[in-house]
Each structure stands twice: as C-alpha cells, then as structure tokens.
Amino acid sequence: MDSVAPFQDLNILPDLPTSSVSSSSANANAVPKLEPKLEPLDEPLLAQPPQEPQDAENTVFSNHALDGLSGSPHANFCESAEQEKVYADYYRITEQFRTAFGKGSKGFEDGGALDPDSRAIVPVPQENQAPAVVPTPRRTPRRKELVRVTDLRIEDDRYFRDVIRRTRMIYDSLRVWTSVEEEKRCDLPNIKRLRGDLRASSLMRENDLWLNRERRIVGAIPGIYIGDLFFFRMEMVVVGLHGQPQAGIDYLPASQSTNGEPIATSVIVSGGYEDDEDGGDVIIYTGHGGQDKKNSRQVVHQKLEGGNLAMERSMHYGIEVRVIRGFRYQGSVSHKIYVYDGLYRIIQCWFDVGKSGFGVFKYKLVRIDGQPEMGSAILRFAQTLRTNPLVIRPVGYLSLDISSRKETVPVRLFNDIDKDHDPLRYEYLPKTNFPQFVFHQTGNATGCDCVDGCADNCFCAMKNGGTFPYNLNGLLVRGKPILFECGPFCRCPPHCRNRVSQNGIKNRLEVFRSRETGWGVRSLDLIHAGAFICEYTGVVLTMEQAQILTMNGDSLIYPSRFSDRHAAEWGDLSRIFSDYERPSYPSTPPLDFAMDVSTMRNVACYMSHSSIPNVFVQYVLYDHNNLMFPHLMLFAMENIPPMRELSLDYGVADEWTDAKLSICN
Structure with missing residues (x-):
C-alpha cells in the first residue's frame, strides 16, 4: 500500500x-x-x-x-x-x-x-x-x-x-x-x-x-x-x-x-x-x-x-x-x-x-x-452544434447526412484527425435486408384489431406475455429474449405505443474519427436509459452463403456472438423483489445466420467494443414472425450524455471481434 x-x-x-x-x-x-x-x-x-x-x-x-x-x-x-x-x-x-x-x-x-x-x-x-x-x-x-x-x-x-x-x-x-x-x-x-x-x-x-x-x-x-x-x-x-x-x-x-x-x-x-x-x-x-x-x-x-x-x-x-x-x-x-x-x-x-x-x-x-x-x-457545445454545425466546426465535417435522408434524422460524419473518409464508400442501409424466404410464413399472420391504440388485453400484448414492452414514453421496461412490436398485420395507427424501434432513429447521431478507437459513434442529443437508438443492419446471409463468402477472405458479423447478458440485466429487479422472474418466453432458437456489411451498412456498424458498454442488443420482430431471423435493435443501458461515445459488447474477444473492428475501423 x-x-x-x-x-x-x-x-x-x-x-x-x-x-x-x-x-x-x-x-x-x-x-x-x-x-x-x-x-x-x-x-x-x-x-x-x-x-x-x-x-x-x-x-x-x-x-x-x-x-x-x-x-x-x-x-x-x-x-x-x-x-x-x-x-x-x-x-x-x-x-x-x-x-x-x-x-x-x-x-x-x-x-x-x-x-x-x-x-x-x-x-x-x-x-x-x-x-x-x-x-x-x-x-x-x-x-x-x-x-x-x-x-x-x-x-x-x-x-x-x-x-x-x-x-x-x-x-x-x-x-x-x-x-x-x-x-x-x-x-x-x-x-x-x-x-x-x-x-x-x-x-x-x-x-x-x-x-x-x-x-x-x-x-x-x-x-x-x-x-x-x-x-x-x-x-x-x-x-x-x-x-x-x-x-x-x-x-x-x-x-x-x-x-x-x-x-x-x-x-x-x-x-x-x-x-x-x-x-x-x-x-x-x-x-x-x-x-x-x-x-x-x-x-x-x-x-x-x-x-x-x-x-x-x-x-x-x-x-x-x-x-x-x-x-x-x-x-x-x-x-x-x-x-x-x-x-x-x-x-x-x-x-x-x-x-x-x-x-x-x-x-x-x-x-x-x-x-x-x-x-x-x-x-452547451452539443446544443449549439445541433443548430449551427458548420459555424461551430468549420473544418472536419465530411457529410451532414451519410444516410442521404434514408433516416428520419440526419447522420453526420466528422473527422478532424486524418484524411480517412471510408464511411462514404458504403451504401447506407437503414433496415436489415432479409432474404425473401424469411417472409414466407407470414401469409397467415394475424395482428391486433386496435384502432385508436393498443390496450393491455390486445393480441400483441398477449404475444409479449400480457404486457407491452415499452412505457408510454417509448422506454423499454425490461430486456427479453425477444419482443414483438405491432406490424403490417395490425390495425393500430403508426403512433401506437408498441411501435418504437421500427420507426427509426430519433437522436442526432454522428460517426466520428477517434485516436483511441478508430471510427466511433456519439449522439448530439441526450439519450435516456432504456431508449431505442438504432438498428444494427446488414445483408442477412445463411450459413451456407456465409461460408462461400468467407472463402474469398471477407469478414462477416455473426449476431449470435453479441453478448446477451446485458439485455438480461436491463430491467432485472431480482435484487429488489424476491419473487421476480426473468423473462424467458418465448425462447429463441440459435441465430444461425450472418450479416454482410462489406458493401451496405448503417451507423451502428461503427460502434466500438466495450466490456462495460452503454448500449445493448434487443431482438425484435415486427414485419415477420420467423424467430430465427429477428431484427437487432440497440437500446441505451444508461443515460448517455451528448458527445459521449456509444459502445457495444461484441462478445468474447477473439478473431471475430478483431475482424469486426478491422471491417469498421
């Protein structure tokens, strides 16, 4: 000592x-x-x-x-x-x-x-x-x-x-x-x-x-x-x-x-x-x-x-x-x-x-x-930056919207460290691209009949175990193995409380160059704990397709390797209530697919790895019912101040993690 x-x-x-x-x-x-x-x-x-x-x-x-x-x-x-x-x-x-x-x-x-x-x-x-x-x-x-x-x-x-x-x-x-x-x-x-x-x-x-x-x-x-x-x-x-x-x-x-x-x-x-x-x-x-x-x-x-x-x-x-x-x-x-x-x-x-x-x-x-x-x-700096970006930062912005208006909110690209402008080379993909066979079993799918908005006893609430996954402010109540949002088969309006992640990002995100982590992501807005941030998107491949692609030396993202313990932690009240039971329904089968981000990707691909992250992955279904191919939706684990870097736990550090970082950074 x-x-x-x-x-x-x-x-x-x-x-x-x-x-x-x-x-x-x-x-x-x-x-x-x-x-x-x-x-x-x-x-x-x-x-x-x-x-x-x-x-x-x-x-x-x-x-x-x-x-x-x-x-x-x-x-x-x-x-x-x-x-x-x-x-x-x-x-x-x-x-x-x-x-x-x-x-x-x-x-x-x-x-x-x-x-x-x-x-x-x-x-x-x-x-x-x-x-x-x-x-x-x-x-x-x-x-x-x-x-x-x-x-x-x-x-x-x-x-x-x-x-x-x-x-x-x-x-x-x-x-x-x-x-x-x-x-x-x-x-x-x-x-x-x-x-x-x-x-x-x-x-x-x-x-x-x-x-x-x-x-x-x-x-x-x-x-x-x-x-x-x-x-x-x-x-x-x-x-x-x-x-x-x-x-x-x-x-x-x-x-x-x-x-x-x-x-x-x-x-x-x-x-x-x-x-x-x-x-x-x-x-x-x-x-x-x-x-x-x-x-x-x-x-x-x-x-x-x-x-x-x-x-x-x-x-x-x-x-x-x-x-x-x-x-x-x-x-x-x-x-x-x-x-x-x-x-x-x-x-x-x-x-x-x-x-x-x-x-x-x-x-x-x-x-x-x-x-x-x-x-x-x-x-105060972030508040001014939201309204006058080029006045506050006359040098460094490579793009004021790399999504080309595909997102509801512009996604900026900033680099005042070097001349790297790699994110501009890729096509921006706002939603995950699933193969057509994923939607084949949705022919007989049914949804709720709520016209003015979903109530606790509606069909979609029953699919989620009898309660909605979000509160009225759109914050996730607790992490689940998978949750169901209202989709195209439901009669509820677009502003339904059970339509959160499918409506796209709400915060002004910025991809930026960092000396410590390479490319990273931060928000110009305050993000509340439990709030939806964005989807992790890519082109979905079957494992057979993935094996063929990796033969050419390409690296892929495997959703099954994302750490799922953080989603289980969010909303876990077992230390408060002795009778608390962690959500286990419905159980999800192994995610036996890969995501190709070599040509098409979105802002989530640039989030850095951390064993103590402030963002976690929640599996969500809304446009189809195939449990093997959920959307990878990202939510905040804590209150994230403006300009603080967002981080994910990509799982155990191995050659896959290094490959992922090599792809995005």
Missing part, C-alpha cells in the same frame, strides 16, 4: 476576517432563517429518507478501499495469503487514522493523543491485488469516516465503474417500471401519484443498495466520471455523489466530526440564490439560509453555521469539493438535469451585502487544473 491520501490537521478554528465579524454584529438584531440551500428546480419531496443517526459512536474505519453494492454478496478478489497482507496493512493504517482523528473520537477505546503532523489516509490496493469486498449489514447508515481514494489502477477503475453502472441501471429500471405501474393507476380516483425517482431510491435503500454509505468520500467518487448526468437528486444520493435530497451543500456535520468541525464535500450550483455567479472555472457561491423560497430573494441575514461553516472549514484546510451543476434541459425526462463537473477548491470566503440588502456569505470556488472538460460545457 504505497499510496496514501493526506488530510490536513483539522483542529484549529481560525477567526474570520474582522470585516466579516463586524458585518455580522452590525446586523445582530436580525434573526437569520436557517434552512438548507434548496434548489428552485426541485419538486417538494413526497417522502423524506430516514434520518441518519447523529451518534458519534457510529465511527467505523473500513479495512477496504471501497465496497461495491452495500449489503450484497460479492466475490472476494483476494486469495487468503494476500488477505493476510491486506489486514496487516489495515491495522497499520487504522493506527494512523486513530492518531489523525484521535482527539474527541469515541470510536477508539483510548481516544489517543492528537498528533499535530498526523494525516488521514485511505489504503490503495497493491499491484496485482484488487480491492477486497465483504457484505455489510442491511440499511447501512451514513458514517462519519472521511477518506480520499487515489491512484486506482485501470482494473480497479473498471470495477467501480461497473458497480456504478449496475446500480444506476437498477435505479433507472425501477423508475421505468414505476411509470408502468402509474399508467395502470391513472384511471383510478383519489390515487396518490407515484414519484418514480423517490420510489426507486426508497426500494434500493430498503434493500441496502445505496453506495458509499460506509464512508464520506472527499474528492472524486470512484466509478463516477466528469460529465456523468443525473435527472433526479435522489439518484445522486443513491450513488453517494451528493448526499442531500434537497440541500445544495453536502457536508459532514460537526456532531459527527471527530474534532467537532463540519467539512463540506460537494455543492450543487443551479442559480438558486440571486447572488450566485457562475463563470465556469470560477464560481462565486452564496451560502445557505435566509431566503424566501417563493421569490428566491434573501429576506434575513445568513449565519456562519451548518453548511456555511463547513464551506469555510473546507477552505481553511484546503479540502476540495465536488461541484454538480443543475439546470433546465429540453429533452430531460424530469425537465432538468444535473451534471458532475469535477473538483474545485474554495480559495476565499467573505461576508457581503447581497442584492436584496441582507448579509450573505460568499465563497470563491476555482476548478482544479488537469481535469477533463466540464460536462456542462459539453452540453
């Missing part, structure tokens, strides 16, 4: 500048209104989460760098011999924690003397050693241990990213599932409206699936990347990015701190206070308290306590804070969006008279250098 994350000594509380004190005393007669710094875009919570215990006896120093999904069984990544080394180092590190926070700590028997040169550290896995994971008790309370995680190896970063991805997938699956439940209740009188975000977080808390409850992480959260976006405050609470359901300042309270001082860990910047100034890399952030919620105006003076004091203490000790920006965003399911923009340092704090004439505390936050570009800046 070579890497440590130092914390400065948290014991001396310096006085504020004299000007701040005099300003405060001048307004001593005004009684400040203490309340969290609420965000104006949030709806009032229908249900508050259980209160966290304030008892200082809850101190726990974990012997692991980070746990995965709290309370869930995980494989131990260390052999027994390596565990002994880990625990030996753990006891050494625990002693350093004790000396760092010994004063006033009730978590140790002796409460040892404080070492003025002590540092709080978090162990980092040694080389060739992944972090050990053990189950934790259910309903884990939020603890007061402060840690900073540094120097993660590539494999550790992938592990934590997958933990975050799976947790968010459960959260989004619960939201979509709740929306279907809400649809069934909408016609019932006097039924309270379901908030999918609150219900999802509540169910996950009951099953102890909230992350980072064992510790308060200072700095970056492992597995959460700059630019990650969230639609709901409770989703950030679930993953531990920001622990307050409504307050804009998340901090370790003084009552839980070993030295009696609060420490801020993250803030949300959304213009909720009239004195806020957001300059991107530099932020003037107004403290909380004393505001009239109705008109967002200051009505009394603020005090240096609670979150305000925590911000000042973080400035004093040089502790960075996470910054999340919240703003309204067209296309968001919640009409707003929260974007993680990285780490900032608080370099200045002062007491000032605000625009409404009342005293407010202000903090100057400066973004730490060397971080990736802010997610909020990328969102």
Whole structure:
C-alpha cells in the first residue's frame, strides 16, 4: 500500500476576517432563517429518507478501499495469503487514522493523543491485488469516516465503474417500471401519484443498495466520471455523489466530526440564490439560509453555521469539493438535469451585502487544473452544434447526412484527425435486408384489431406475455429474449405505443474519427436509459452463403456472438423483489445466420467494443414472425450524455471481434 491520501490537521478554528465579524454584529438584531440551500428546480419531496443517526459512536474505519453494492454478496478478489497482507496493512493504517482523528473520537477505546503532523489516509490496493469486498449489514447508515481514494489502477477503475453502472441501471429500471405501474393507476380516483425517482431510491435503500454509505468520500467518487448526468437528486444520493435530497451543500456535520468541525464535500450550483455567479472555472457561491423560497430573494441575514461553516472549514484546510451543476434541459425526462463537473477548491470566503440588502456569505470556488472538460460545457457545445454545425466546426465535417435522408434524422460524419473518409464508400442501409424466404410464413399472420391504440388485453400484448414492452414514453421496461412490436398485420395507427424501434432513429447521431478507437459513434442529443437508438443492419446471409463468402477472405458479423447478458440485466429487479422472474418466453432458437456489411451498412456498424458498454442488443420482430431471423435493435443501458461515445459488447474477444473492428475501423 504505497499510496496514501493526506488530510490536513483539522483542529484549529481560525477567526474570520474582522470585516466579516463586524458585518455580522452590525446586523445582530436580525434573526437569520436557517434552512438548507434548496434548489428552485426541485419538486417538494413526497417522502423524506430516514434520518441518519447523529451518534458519534457510529465511527467505523473500513479495512477496504471501497465496497461495491452495500449489503450484497460479492466475490472476494483476494486469495487468503494476500488477505493476510491486506489486514496487516489495515491495522497499520487504522493506527494512523486513530492518531489523525484521535482527539474527541469515541470510536477508539483510548481516544489517543492528537498528533499535530498526523494525516488521514485511505489504503490503495497493491499491484496485482484488487480491492477486497465483504457484505455489510442491511440499511447501512451514513458514517462519519472521511477518506480520499487515489491512484486506482485501470482494473480497479473498471470495477467501480461497473458497480456504478449496475446500480444506476437498477435505479433507472425501477423508475421505468414505476411509470408502468402509474399508467395502470391513472384511471383510478383519489390515487396518490407515484414519484418514480423517490420510489426507486426508497426500494434500493430498503434493500441496502445505496453506495458509499460506509464512508464520506472527499474528492472524486470512484466509478463516477466528469460529465456523468443525473435527472433526479435522489439518484445522486443513491450513488453517494451528493448526499442531500434537497440541500445544495453536502457536508459532514460537526456532531459527527471527530474534532467537532463540519467539512463540506460537494455543492450543487443551479442559480438558486440571486447572488450566485457562475463563470465556469470560477464560481462565486452564496451560502445557505435566509431566503424566501417563493421569490428566491434573501429576506434575513445568513449565519456562519451548518453548511456555511463547513464551506469555510473546507477552505481553511484546503479540502476540495465536488461541484454538480443543475439546470433546465429540453429533452430531460424530469425537465432538468444535473451534471458532475469535477473538483474545485474554495480559495476565499467573505461576508457581503447581497442584492436584496441582507448579509450573505460568499465563497470563491476555482476548478482544479488537469481535469477533463466540464460536462456542462459539453452540453452547451452539443446544443449549439445541433443548430449551427458548420459555424461551430468549420473544418472536419465530411457529410451532414451519410444516410442521404434514408433516416428520419440526419447522420453526420466528422473527422478532424486524418484524411480517412471510408464511411462514404458504403451504401447506407437503414433496415436489415432479409432474404425473401424469411417472409414466407407470414401469409397467415394475424395482428391486433386496435384502432385508436393498443390496450393491455390486445393480441400483441398477449404475444409479449400480457404486457407491452415499452412505457408510454417509448422506454423499454425490461430486456427479453425477444419482443414483438405491432406490424403490417395490425390495425393500430403508426403512433401506437408498441411501435418504437421500427420507426427509426430519433437522436442526432454522428460517426466520428477517434485516436483511441478508430471510427466511433456519439449522439448530439441526450439519450435516456432504456431508449431505442438504432438498428444494427446488414445483408442477412445463411450459413451456407456465409461460408462461400468467407472463402474469398471477407469478414462477416455473426449476431449470435453479441453478448446477451446485458439485455438480461436491463430491467432485472431480482435484487429488489424476491419473487421476480426473468423473462424467458418465448425462447429463441440459435441465430444461425450472418450479416454482410462489406458493401451496405448503417451507423451502428461503427460502434466500438466495450466490456462495460452503454448500449445493448434487443431482438425484435415486427414485419415477420420467423424467430430465427429477428431484427437487432440497440437500446441505451444508461443515460448517455451528448458527445459521449456509444459502445457495444461484441462478445468474447477473439478473431471475430478483431475482424469486426478491422471491417469498421
């Protein structure tokens, strides 16, 4: 354990500048209104989460760098011999924690003397050693241990990213599932409206699936990347990015701190206070308290306590804070969006008279250098790029629509790296080209008789097991072996809720040249988890035809080799409901065909491979009933921000995967 994350000594509380004190005393007669710094875009919570215990006896120093999904069984990544080394180092590190926070700590028997040169550290896995994971008790309370995680190896970063991805997938699956439940209740009188975000977080808390409850992480959260976006405050609470359901300042309270001082860990910047100034890399952030919620105006003076004091203490000790920006965003399911923009340092704090004439505390936050570009800046760039592509990017666009209007939305081609324009050589194929014999058995096919739109008891719903695969917003509820959309034999209109993937792409996709992955695909629009993206198209060949073609050295795409585990993961609520059963009907026969993309292809062919993808393949039938030849429809596994590369899991890495990448890149 070579890497440590130092914390400065948290014991001396310096006085504020004299000007701040005099300003405060001048307004001593005004009684400040203490309340969290609420965000104006949030709806009032229908249900508050259980209160966290304030008892200082809850101190726990974990012997692991980070746990995965709290309370869930995980494989131990260390052999027994390596565990002994880990625990030996753990006891050494625990002693350093004790000396760092010994004063006033009730978590140790002796409460040892404080070492003025002590540092709080978090162990980092040694080389060739992944972090050990053990189950934790259910309903884990939020603890007061402060840690900073540094120097993660590539494999550790992938592990934590997958933990975050799976947790968010459960959260989004619960939201979509709740929306279907809400649809069934909408016609019932006097039924309270379901908030999918609150219900999802509540169910996950009951099953102890909230992350980072064992510790308060200072700095970056492992597995959460700059630019990650969230639609709901409770989703950030679930993953531990920001622990307050409504307050804009998340901090370790003084009552839980070993030295009696609060420490801020993250803030949300959304213009909720009239004195806020957001300059991107530099932020003037107004403290909380004393505001009239109705008109967002200051009505009394603020005090240096609670979150305000925590911000000042973080400035004093040089502790960075996470910054999340919240703003309204067209296309968001919640009409707003929260974007993680990285780490900032608080370099200045002062007491000032605000625009409404009342005293407010202000903090100057400066973004730490060397971080990736802010997610909020990328969102604004993508928004401008959608309307003025040639103005924003005068060089690089090879085509504004490689589909030649075959898609409902243009597909752009961008390359500012080299002179490669290979995608222009191929004919664009918007839908898969099946051989004619696939349609022969559709002569006696029947469809639903729904004229105004499909209902739950219609013929097509029965084919899908009695429920529709999509909610009213067109989001896939859960992955299935195969799903049936309404087709040409149905009487329902084109806008039927069961006609989603057959209507083509809805997001503005862009094929782009990348130094890391060759050709790749990204979206200029925000893509919701569970949303349809596009079809993976090609010319379908029988295996006999494929064998003849490969004799000439041509490479083909074999749909049976796409990983199917990700489709099974989407909507899997087995960790929430003990009686949940994964969809198994209808079972699909082996996909005994290949797809030729050597002359005709579409945008999906340029998606990169990833073992932790954000896109998965769902088999769909709508224009024929041959189970052996389904359409390969691509759906989002998570909320995908604009300009983030789309990735697929093409299966086990072998010569076929290399051949596929050779074809498309």
